[in-house]
Amino acid sequence: xxxxxxxxxxxxxxxxxxxxxxxxxxxxxxxxxxxxxxxxxxxxxxxxxxxxxxxxxxxxxxxxxxxxxxxxxxxxxxxxxxxxxxxxxxxxxxxxxxxxxxxxxxxxxxxxxxxxxxxxxxxxxxxxxxxxxxxxxxxxxxxxxxxxxxxxxxxxxxxxxxxxxxxxxxxxxxxxxxxxxxxxxxxxxxxxxxxxxxxxxxxxxxxxxxxxxxxxxxxxxxxxxxxxxxxxxxxxxxxxxxxxxxxxxxxxxxxx
Amino acid sequence: xxxxxxxxxxxxxxxxxxxxxxxxxxxxxxxxxxxxxxxxxxxxxxxxxxxxxxxxxxxxxxxxxxxxxxxxxxxxxxxxxxxxxxxxxxxxxxxxxxxxxxxxxxxxxxxxxxxxxxxxxxxxxxxxxxxxxxxxxxxxxxxxxxxxxxxxxxxxxxxxxxxxxxxxxxxxxxxxxxxxxxxxxxxxxxxxxxxxxxxxxxxxxxxxxxxxxxxx
Numbered sequence: 001x002x003x004x005x006x007x008x009x010x011x012x013x014x015x016x017x018x019x020x021x022x023x024x025x026x027x028x029x030x031x032x033x034x035x036x037x038x039x040x041x042x043x044x045x046x047x048x049x050x051x052x053x054x055x056x057x058x059x060x061x062x063x064x065x066x067x068x069x070x071x072x073x074x075x076x077x078x079x080x081x082x083x084x085x086x087x088x089x090x091x092x093x094x095x096x097x098x099x100x101x102x103x104x105x106x107x108x109x110x111x112x113x114x115x116x117x118x119x120x121x122x123x124x125x126x127x128x129x130x131x132x133x134x135x136x137x138x139x140x141x142x143x144x145x146x147x148x149x150x151x152x153x154x155x156x157x158x159x160x161x162x163x164x165x166x167x168x169x170x171x172x173x174x175x176x177x178x179x180x181x182x183x184x185x186x187x188x189x190x191x192x193x194x195x196x197x198x199x200x201x202x203x204x205x206x207x208x209x210x211x212x213x214x215x216x217x218x219x220x221x222x223x224x225x226x227x228x229x230x231x232x233x234x235x236x237x238x239x240x241x242x243x244x245x246x247x248x249x250x251x252x253x254x255x256x
Numbered sequence: 257x258x259x260x261x262x263x264x265x266x267x268x269x270x271x272x273x274x275x276x277x278x279x280x281x282x283x284x285x286x287x288x289x290x291x292x293x294x295x296x297x298x299x300x301x302x303x304x305x306x307x308x309x310x311x312x313x314x315x316x317x318x319x320x321x322x323x324x325x326x327x328x329x330x331x332x333x334x335x336x337x338x339x340x341x342x343x344x345x346x347x348x349x350x351x352x353x354x355x356x357x358x359x360x361x362x363x364x365x366x367x368x369x370x371x372x373x374x375x376x377x378x379x380x381x382x383x384x385x386x387x388x389x390x391x392x393x394x395x396x397x398x399x400x401x402x403x404x405x406x407x408x409x410x411x412x413x414x415x416x417x418x419x420x421x422x423x424x425x426x427x428x429x430x431x432x433x434x435x436x437x438x439x440x441x442x443x444x445x446x447x448x449x450x451x452x453x454x455x456x457x458x459x460x461x462x463x464x465x466x467x468x469x470x471x472x
Binding site: 055057088091092094095096098100102103104105106115116119120148150164165168 | 368370371373374375376377378379380381384388389392393396470471
């Protein structure tokens with residue numbers, strides 16, 4: 001159902017400040033099709049801002065974001081119309097899964113999944129519903145199709161959110177701490193679905209503290225601190241003995 | 257008091273309809289105008305926000321009575337003459353729109369920012385995000401203050417009596433004058449306002465419960 005991702009994510013010289021607080025400083029990153037990149041780092045390192053810059057929920061101050069050949073560079077210097085058009089195009093290629101799920105509470109699980117199909121892609125309702133049911137089945141929640149989010153557990157909500165992301169046929173899925181708001185017992189279901197997606201060849205950028213997922217699933221680990229990318233390396237190296245002391249220190253704290 | 261009530265009944269029947277008509281239609285029209293003002297107040301375009309802010313500031317910051325008198329007695333100075341009922345309806349609409357726009361705006365603002373982000377992330381534009389995602393939630397949040405506004409508006413229609421509209425308060429005044437039984441007459445009419453507003457309160461509670469049950 002999900003075609004293999006066909007395109008590259010490229011970030012060049014990305015910078016973003018909130019007031020005097022420089023959250024991103026000159027970040028470069030390339031994610032090839034089908035790659036799973038896990039972004040780690042202490043809080044305030046800029047990892048969430050980076051991932052939110054990729055679908056332009058945060059407008060970068062400088063630098064460029066390119067997804068599937070659609071490039072938006074230095075949006076501050078571009079006319080508003082062009083920024084809006086490129087933003088829309090880039091959002092068509094990406095999907096995002098949020099830490100706080102952000103399901104639409106006034107819609108059932110199925111309605112959440114097919115909202116984008118109907119409102120953005122103009123798919124007929126019965127076709128969308130059929131596709132939505134398949135996606136809910138894929139995340140193991142077809143029996144919850146008619147339930148409102150208020151009746152779902154956190155893990156179920158996040159799996160509906162993943163189905164909602166998949167419905168738009170994204171080339172890249174951005175995960176912003178998808179399991180941080182979940183009880184430990186509920187995380188595995190969500191991580192399981194993410195593993196399946198990775199195995200199917202979906203391009204994924206994942207901000208997470210889940211070291212086991214990072215070790216098993218990621219192709220690369222990007223470690224950020226103070227708005228910089230400090231390490232961009234293979235999991236074997238990142239979790240191995242030869243990684244920088246800063247990363248060792250960070251990982252040590254994570255396991256405490 | 258019963259005899260007076262029965263004597264006044266033919267007049268009261270008509271007056272209740274005028275009161276209800278003024279209150280409900282200015283509520284509907286004020287809601288439409290108020291929604292447009294609320295949307296202008298959160299619009300990305302700054303002059304629009306400023307315009308809406310000024311409107312609310314003026315119509316919420318001045319007495320309704322002044323607005324009614326200004327429209328009915330003031331506008332004829334500029335050659336614009338409006339009949340009593342349309343003049344009262346216009347004033348009540350403009351006045352309630354200012355308050356209702358604030359109710360709608362606070363409802364919209366109470367919707368979690370993540371809802372906008374989730375909609376934007378999936379490629380919804382501004383208008384679809386509003387109509388499909390934000391307003392259905394924000395309007396539900398706005399039901400209690402909007403209900404209170406409708407009840408206040410029902411009572412505010414009594415000010416239309418100052419521009420000769422024959423609604424409940426004016427009938428009480430007239431019947432009081434002809435019978436010298438002001439006390440009884442105002443108690444009767446006050447009770448009618450109270451009954452109308454009890455019905456509206458019950459409707460509001462019913463609507464709130466119905467909607468909150470649905471999302472569970």
